[in-house]
Amino acid sequence: MSAAEVRPANPSDAAEIARIQRLTWRAAYADLLGAEAIDEFEKADLEGTWAETIEYPDSRVYLATEGSFTVGYCVAGPAPQDEAAAADGSPPEDAPGLIASLVVEPRWGRRGHAGRLLATAAAELRANGLNRGITWVAQSDHATLGFYRRAGWSPDGTVRTLDTGRGTLREVRLTGTLDLELTH
Template sequence: MATAEVRSATVEDVPEIARIQRDTWRTAYAELLGPRALGELDSDGIEQRWAAAIGHPDTGVYVAFEGDFAVGFCVAGPAPEDDVAAADGSLPEDAGEVGLIATMLVEPRWGRRGHGGRLLATAAASLRSAGAHRAVAWVAQSDSASLAFYRRAGWQPDGTVRVLDTGEKTIREIRLTGGVDLHLAE
């Protein structure tokens, strides 16, 4: 088996990150997102947005590799207040110590090989070193694979939901929360 690793992304990784997002969304989320949202992935701006994310000082972007192939990525950083607030807008006491897993995608053809776990553990370690004690992630309610993944990592829904509008469809997302003291099993 080829060597699997996760490392911080560089601007040289931008084309592969954009490709992974396009391929994964088209394979796993086409019905959920709709054609217009998927079409936006072909714009020139997608790579510019990924380059900006990699260059943002508070954001960690990590890329998973199997051998020479980029197979997934994860974006993590401090959680904005909107992402940790309760439905009534109130903030929890630990709001300043909460991280956010903003995006995590592993191409379906590379799934179930530990890449998601390595990405989450790497992002969690980064959040821990930045002072986070827990983190949140938003997952589409219909994305049973991602929900199961986070639950296996010990993360649970906290009862908060939101609805995103793609312009064609609405997506109901569940907020999950969990500790950032994650370690991979040997």
């Protein structure tokens, strides 16, 4: 295996992140969201959105690479109040970090890239004074739920339902420590 690394993204990476997102969403989420939603997603200006996300001051975008290939990305930062609130809307007792997105291109899966991305994001969130992370995962996405469970994260009982345009998508919120270590 070529050298695998995680590095901060820069605006010139926006096109590659958009490519990975389009490809992965088509492969992983077409059944959940429907072909129409995926087709609309394909037309969106993802490169522009990613360039803005990379420059946003309160979030960090990380890239997983293997050799000369970009194989995945992660977006992390302080959790907005509405993402961290309890189901009844009450604020959390702490200020958690949010893993807003963690995606590895399917053909590069099961090679440790997701773990390296999560560990890198968690280390920076911890360095910024946060001690707990949260993320949202589709309740039917067993692979992603399993990944976070292996990292020690678990559902905290909070759910949300998103309108996909052709139905609804139920997501569960997971939470866990930011004190993560990679194991080989």
